[in-house]
Amino acid sequence: GIQVEQSPPDLILQEGANSTLRCNFSDSVNNLQWFHQNPWGQLINLFYIPSGTKQNGRLSATTVATERYSLLYISSSQTTDSGVYFCAVGSNYKLTFGKGTLLTVNP
C-alpha cells in the first residue's frame, strides 16, 4: 500500500512565527487532504489538494503530484494553531494517513 511520511514529527514555535510541514508519499494519488486535529479529537478539514496550490487565510498548501509531496504553510502562527496536523493520501475514496506533525505554538 501507499506509504505516507510526515515531517517534522514535532514542532515548537513562538506565536507569530511561520512554519512548513511536509508530506511525502510513495505512489501516485488522486486524493490528498490536510487535517488539523483539535484537542478534543475532532479532525478539521484544512485542504483537499490532490494537486496545485490553495490558500485559506494564514494557511496555504501546495501539492506537487509528479514529485509525490505536499507542503502545508502556516504563517503568523497563533496558539490556537496548536494540535496535530495530518496528511492523508489515496486513490479515489480510500485514504492512508501519515503519523502527523504535533505543533505547539507558545505565547
Added chain:
Amino acid sequence: DVKVTQSSRYLVKRTGEKVFLECVQDMDHENMFWYRQDPGLGLRLIYFSYDVKMKEKGDIPEGYSVSREKKERFSLILESASTNQTSMYLCASSPEGHPSYEQYFGPGTRLTVT
C-alpha cells in the same frame, strides 16, 4: 456545511459486551468509513461502505462488523468487546467521486473497555 455526528463522545463498556457505535451524515454521501486512532499508530481504516448494504474490509477489520441499512447511517459493531479495542473511533463520509472525494469526519467516540 457537511455534518457527521456520532452517537456518543465517551463510552465505557465491560469486556464481552456487545457495543454499537452509530454514525449519521446529512449530506447524502455514498461513502462512509470507520477508523480507529491509537497513539503511535495513527488512524487506521476498519471498514468502509460505498452504498447501502455494501461494505468492504479495511486494514484492521478483525473483531468488528458493520451495518448500513440506510444511506445516512453507518454502524460499527463490536460483537464481544475486548480491552484491546479501547481506542478513539472516528466516522467519516465522502461523496462518490467527481469532483471530489473529500472526507468529512465526526467528532469521535472515545471507547474504554474494562
